[in-house]
Amino acid sequence: MQFQPFDVLPKDARTTVFLLGEDNYKEGGHSALTGEQLAGILALCLKPGKVGTIKSAAREGLKADVYALLPKELTYDKLEELMAEVASTLRTLKAKQVDIALLDDSLKDLSAAFYKQLALVDDGFSHYKTTGIDPIDPQQDKQEDEAFSPTFTLYLPKSMDQKAEEKTAKQAKKLAEGIRITRRLVNEPANVMSPKRLAQEASELAKKHGFEIEVFDEQQIQDMGMQAFYSVAKGSDAPPRFMVMRYMNNQDTKQVLALVGKGLTYDSGGYALKPAAGMDTMFCDMGGAGAVIGAISTLAMLKAKVNVVAIVAACENMISGHAYRNGDIIGSLAGKFIEVVNTDAEGRLTLADAITYAATVIKADKIIDIATLTGAVGVALGNQITGVVADDEGIWEAISAASSKSGDKVWRLPHFDHLAKSNQSERADIKNSGGRMAGTATAALFCRAFAFGVPWGHLDIAGTAYSDKASAKAPLGATGIGAEILTLAAVKLFEQ
Ligand SMILES: [Zn+2]
Numbered sequence: 001m002q003f004q005p006f007d008v009l010p011k012d013a014r015t016t017v018f019l020l021g022e023d024n025y026k027e028g029g030h031s032a033l034t035g036e037q038l039a040g041i042l043a044l045c046l047k048p049g050k051v052g053t054i055k056s057a058a059r060e061g062l063k064a065d066v067y068a069l070l071p072k073e074l075t076y077d078k079l080e081e082l083m084a085e086v087a088s089t090l091r092t093l094k095a096k097q098v099d100i101a102l103l104d105d106s107l108k109d110l111s112a113a114f115y116k117q118l119a120l121v122d123d124g125f126s127h128y129k130t131t132g133i134d135p136i137d138p139q140q141d142k143q144e145d146e147a148f149s150p151t152f153t154l155y156l157p158k159s160m161d162q163k164a165e166e167k168t169a170k171q172a173k174k175l176a177e178g179i180r181i182t183r184r185l186v187n188e189p190a191n192v193m194s195p196k197r198l199a200q201e202a203s204e205l206a207k208k209h210g211f212e213i214e215v216f217d218e219q220q221i222q223d224m225g226m227q228a229f230y231s232v233a234k235g236s237d238a239p240p241r242f243m244v245m246r247y248m249n250n251q252d253t254k255q256v257l258a259l260v261g262k263g264l265t266y267d268s269g270g271y272a273l274k275p276a277a278g279m280d281t282m283f284c285d286m287g288g289a290g291a292v293i294g295a296i297s298t299l300a301m302l303k304a305k306v307n308v309v310a311i312v313a314a315c316e317n318m319i320s321g322h323a324y325r326n327g328d329i330i331g332s333l334a335g336k337f338i339e340v341v342n343t344d345a346e347g348r349l350t351l352a353d354a355i356t357y358a359a360t361v362i363k364a365d366k367i368i369d370i371a372t373l374t375g376a377v378g379v380a381l382g383n384q385i386t387g388v389v390a391d392d393e394g395i396w397e398a399i400s401a402a403s404s405k406s407g408d409k410v411w412r413l414p415h416f417d418h419l420a421k422s423n424q425s426e427r428a429d430i431k432n433s434g435g436r437m438a439g440t441a442t443a444a445l446f447c448r449a450f451a452f453g454v455p456w457g458h459l460d461i462a463g464t465a466y467s468d469k470a471s472a473k474a475p476l477g478a479t480g481i482g483a484e485i486l487t488l489a490a491v492k493l494f495e496q
Pocket residue numbers: 267269317343344345346347
């Protein structure tokens with residue numbers, strides 16, 4: 001992404017996009033256009049929030065392929081929708097080098113979001129789709145398309161501070177890179193992204209972006225006493241991995257924030273087997289792990305002044321003669337006994353040990369966990385809002401502020417004491433499901449029971465981590481949710 005001042009508008013034949021605010025889409029508006037140029041654009045009769053394309057490149061001395069009119073009340077959602085349209089138009093035009101001219105400063109505070117969306121314009125999960133061979137219809141065989149990966153040059157009007165915008169764009173690019181990391185890790189199917197492979201990927205990212213990582217194997221996991229985590233893992237032939245990643249870059253404070261991500265590389269439900277309809281996307285049950293790995297990579301890229309430890313307990317939940325059962329009573333790193341009433345409520349068992357590790361071994365001052373944890377969160381909030389439970393106002397405020405910057409919607413759910421009582425067991429210290437009622441909150445409160453009183457927050461991304469169709473927010477597949485929220489929330493928590 002390069003930046004140019006507006007007075008050297010491109011005159012060559014590259015693909016050009018013009019963005020203009022609705023307020024200035026009239027005679028006498030404050031745009032960087034001459035009257036004659038504006039008259040040319042006005043003749044197009046653009047609709048706010050819609051993208052117009054013209055076939056003939058030249059019009060009144062201005063060359064543009066795509067015009068977009070930013071609506072007066074520009075919101076994050078509206079910008080996303082508009083940018084999705086611009087992206088699909090550019091894709092159709094097979095654009096390679098794109099000049100984008102902002103004709104006025106109507107993007108305002110949303111310029112960071114705009115740059116982030118540009119940086120994600122070519123993202124998608126397609127490397128298992130070969131072109132040239134169509135197994136279903138050989139008549140459709142076609143030559144491989146050239147990859148769509150445009151480069152952008154931005155032309156800014158004088159009313160925008162070019163230096164500041166360049167800085168914003170650089171940050172936005174790193175945030176976008178973190179989202180790409182999360183999406184890539186989550187999109188890979190379970191036959192590829194095993195716990196071992198996830199640990200390898202995290203180790204490569206650690207080397208590339210500059211954070212530390214420790215990986216514990218199956219034997220070490222047992223030796224450490226992670227009985228809850230291991231009970232889930234032992235049904236699978238794919239051995240589990242426990243990962244502890246550290247990015248300690250703030251010497252002014254001893255405060256440490258732990259980010260704990262659920263890392264079920266596959267969840268069959270175990271003996272509480274899922275129906276086929278819900279099982280085919282269960283490779284994305286490590287969406288929380290993908291998010292914390294994406295976040296710590298981004299924090300390192302940004303050289304953020306934070307002390308963050310990201311923790312992932314990665315395993316598969318499978319069926320075999322070694323698998324745990326409904327009715328088992330298992331131990332945990334915390335020393336508590338857990339009655340397993342449902343083997344499909346496995347995520348919280350793995351989180352329990354990871355959170356205990358964060359609280360007692362890392363001695364974190366704050367813990368945020370993130371997990372594709374409950375179907376109930378989708379029932380309550382749909383697939384575009386992440387449910388949050390937090391017992392600490394500072395953590396909630398940081399998550400909430402981060403979400404409004406990242407454009408990812410969050411909603412806080414309650415953590416009343418009576419809800420935790422649903423997890424009381426007759427046979428052990430606690431049971432791993434409090435039933436269907438308030439299922440998202442009771443699952444969260446199960447996790448909190450292992451936080452040893454450390455201020456805690458919890459994001460349930462079961463509804464938002466994966467989408468089976470493309471939207472303005474993300475292409476089909478993993479959305480990358482969590483990478484940006486956790487990054488921004490961590491930065492915010494260390495600013496206080
Ligand atoms: Zn499950």
